[in-house]
Amino acid sequence: MGRALMIQGTGSNVGKSLLVAGLCRAARLRGLSVAPFKPQNMSNNAAVTRDGGEIGRAQAVQALACGLPPHSDMNPILLKPESETGAQVVVHGQRLTSVRARDYATVKPRLLGYVMESYQRLRAAHDLVLVEGAGSPAEVNLRRNDIANMGFARAADVPVVLAGDIDRGGVIAQIVGTQAVIDPADAAQIAGFLINRFRGDPRLFDDGYRLIEAATGWRGFGVCPWFPDAWKLPAEDALDIRSPAAKTGAGLHVVCLRLSRIANFDDLDPLSQEPGVRLTMLEPGQAIPGDAGLVIIPGTKSTRGDLAFLRAQGWDIDILAHHRRGGRVLGICGGYQMLGRFVADPDGIEGAAGTDPGLGLLDVTTVMTPDKRLTEVEATHLATGQTCRGYEIHLGRSDGPDCARPFAMIGDKPEGAVSADGRVAGSYLHGLFRDDGFRAAYLQGFGVSSGLGYDATVEATLDALANHLEQHLDVEGLFALAR
Template identity: 55%
Template sequence: MAKAIMLQGTGSDVGKSVLVAGLCRLARNRGMNVRPFKPQNMSNNAAVAAIPGEAGAGEIGRAQWLQALACGVEPTVHMNPVLLKPQSDTGSQIIVQGKVFGTARAADYQVLKPKLMDAVMDSWGRLKAEADLVVVEGAGSPAEINLRPRDIANMGFATKVDVPVVLVGDIHRGGVIASIAGTHLILPEEDRRMICGYIINKFRGDVSLFSDGIAAIQRFTGWQSFGVLPWLSAASRLPAEDSVAIERMKGMGTGKLIVAVPILGRISNFDDLDPLSAEDDVEVVFVPPGERLPEAARLVILPGSKSTIADLAAFRANGWNADLLAHRARGGAIIGICGGYQMLGRRVFDPQGIEGNVREAEGLGLLDVETVMEPEKTVRDVAAHSSVFDVPLRGYEIHLGRTTGPDTARPALTINGAPDGAVSTDGMVFGCYLHGLFEAAEFRRKYLGTMGIDAGKADHRAVVEAALDDIATEMERHLDCDALLATAR
C-alpha cells in the first residue's frame, strides 16, 4: 500500500493544485509510482477520465487531469471521486466517481456529504493499491471550521485515513504569518496534530528577508518549514483550475491579434484558450461583466458554459449581444465552443428543466441551428478532423444537448468520423462541441494564418510538460524535498 501526503491551503487559490502537480512530477522524476487524489473538487473546468473496469468515461476536475499528466499516468475517475459543478449561486451538479449523481443546493449538499464518503474511501483504496505514493490535495481551507462536522475534503478526510498534512500559505496576497498562525489557533487538537509543516508559496524578492517571518511562525505554531517557493512563472503555462484565475488573465488589448472572451457566469473549460494565449502575437482578453467587448478584437470566442440558458440571459443583460452583432457587422470572426456553440444558435430548449426552471430561450441567432437539452451526457475523448483546414485534431466532449439545423450541413469538423458543429454561409462564424480545438499546432497555424498571424510553432502539450518539469525543478531547489517526502506515511 502506498504512502501518502496531503497539501491543504490557508485559503483558496494559494497554489495547492500547482504544487501537487509539481510534487507529483518531482516524485515521478525520483522514480516513484505516484498518483494524485482530491476527495472533493468544485470546478466547472472538467476533464475526461477512464472508469476502470468500464467501457465508458467519466468526469474529474481539470486539475486532477493535469496532475495525472505530471505523474505520467492516464487519469481515472478515482483521482477525484466527488466533483461539484456549480450551476447557480446556490446549487451544483454532483459527479460521483465520474458519473452524474444528481443536483443539490449548497445547504442540502452539506447533509449529503457524509454519504459520499463511501465513494471517496473506495476510490482512495483503489489508488493506494496501485502506487508508491499518493499526493492528496485539499479543497479551500481547513480553517473553515464551520464546515468541519461533515467535511470530506480536508481534515475530515485526513483524520479518517491518517494522512499527514502540509499547509500551503500564499505570501503574495499578504498576511501569510497571520493565516498560518490563525489556522493553528482555531483548529481543534485532533486536526492540528495532522499538520507536519508548511510551505510559503509565491514569494517575490530576497527570501532571506523572510527569515524573521519563519521564526515568528515557529514561535506561534511549532510547525516545521519545508521552505519558501518563489513566484513560479512556469505556472502560467499550465491550465488554471477554476475561474478565480480569470481575473489575472484579462489582458490589456494591445496585441497584434486580439481575441475577446466574455466571462460567462458559469464559464467552463476556458483552458481551451491556453494555446492561443501562448502564441506571441495573440492576446486573449477575458472580458468581465460590465465591460464592453473590445472593438479592436478580430475574433470573439464564446467558451463553454455549465448553464447555457442562464448565461444567455446574462450575456444580454451585459449588452454583449449588441457588441457581438456589431463585431459581426465589422467582419469579425466568431467561434462558439460547446455551450458557446449552443448560444450562437436561434433557440435553446430545455423541456425537462435540466438546467433550471426556464424551458426555452432565444439564442444569439448567428448560426441557423437549435439545441435541445437531453438528460444523457456525452463524456468522451475523441479523434477529430477539421473540415475547413483538413488537419487532424484531438480533444474531448463533455456536454448535454443535441444541436440540429440548416447550418449543420456545413459541419465545422468531424468527431470520430461523424459531422459536428456548424459554419455560417460566409465561414466567419462556426461552433462545435470539441474541447481542445486549438491544441493542435497545425490547426492554429492555418486558422490564425487567415488573420495574418504566424503561429502554431509550438506543440502545446510539450509546453505543458516542460512547465511541469520546471516547477518540479524549482521545488527541488527551494524546498527540503527529502524531508517533505519523508513525512509521507
C-alpha cells in the same frame, strides 16, 4: 500499499494545485510511481478521463505531471456550480444529483465511502499518493462530515502540510490562526507548514518563519518564491488566463467572453501563449473591442443562465456589430448553443423549464436532454482538413439547416455548424486548440503563423516547477513524511 501526503492550504487559491503538481513531477523524476488525489473539488473546468468520466482540470494537470492518463479516482467528488446557490454533484466521474448549497451537508455523509474507495485503489497501485485539500481546514463551520480536508486526512490517517500564501499578506496569522481555530485532534494531524509565493529575498522572512515554528510547534519545510512561469500551465480558474503584457496591442485580437458559469476553457491557454495572438478575457460590463478579429463564446455550465448574463452585459449587441463589421465568431459547446435560434429546456435540466431565444447567428436549435456526453474524440476540421484530438462534455443536442455545413467530421458523423457566410461557427468539441497542428492551421486562416509547441511547453514548465520546489523546499523531508 503506497504512502501518502496531503497538502492543505490556509485558504482558497494559495497555490495548492501548483504545489501538488510540482511535487508530483519531482517524485516522478526521482523514479517513484506517483498519483494525485483530491477528495473533493469544486470547478466547472473539467477534464474527460480515459474511463469515461470527468474530474477537475487541476487533477488532470497533476496526472500529466505524474505521467499518467487522467482517471476518475483522482478526483472522486466534483462539484460543478450551476447557480449561485446550487451545484451538480459528480461521483466517480458521473453525475449523481444536483443540490442546493444548503442541502449539500445532507449528501456529504454518503460520499466519504466513495472517496475512500478511490483513495485505496490509488494507494494500491502507486508508491506515493499526493493529496490536495480544498479551501481551508480553518473553515470550521464546514468541519462536520468533512471529506475535503481534515475529515479525509483523519479517516485515512494521512499526514498534512499546511501551505500559506505570503503574497496576499498576513501569512503568519493565516498559519497560526488556523491552528488556533481547528480542533486539537485535527491540528495534531498537521506535521508542518510551508510558505508559498514569496517575492524578493526569502531570507527577509527568517524572523517570521521562526515565529510560526515557535507559535505552532510545527516544522517548517521552506519558503517557496513566486514561480513566474505558472501561467504556462493549464489554468484551473478563468481568472488566471492572461496574455503576456508584452503582447499588448499586437497580433490577432481574440476576445473571449468571461461568462458567469464559464466551463472547460482549456482551449484558451494555448491561444494566450501564441506569439501572434493577443487574448483578452472580457470582463462583465466591458464592451467587445472594435479591433477584435475573433470573438469566442466559451462553454458554460448553464447555457440559458449565461445567455441571459451575456445579454445583461450588452454583449449580444456587440457580437452582432462585430459580425456586421466582418468579424468572426466561434461558439464552443454552450457558446455554440447560444449562437442558434433558441435553446429549449422542457424538463428543467439546467433550472426552470422554458425556452429562450438565442443570438440567431446560426440556423440551429438546441434541446436540453438528460443524457450527458463524455468522450474523447478524433475529428477532422473541414475548413482546414486538419485532423485533431479533443473531447465532448455536454448536455443537449443541436440541429438545423446550418448543420449541413459541419464544423468537423468525427468519422463519418458531421459535428457542429457553420453559417452560410463562413464567419460564424459552432462546435461541441473542447480542447482542439491544444492540438498544435489544428491551432496552426486555424490561425493561418487569420494570417497568423503559429510558433508554439504547447504540449512540449507544458512538459518543460512542469520540469521547471519541480526543480523550483527542489531548490527552495525540503522536498526530501516532505516525501519522508508520507505514510
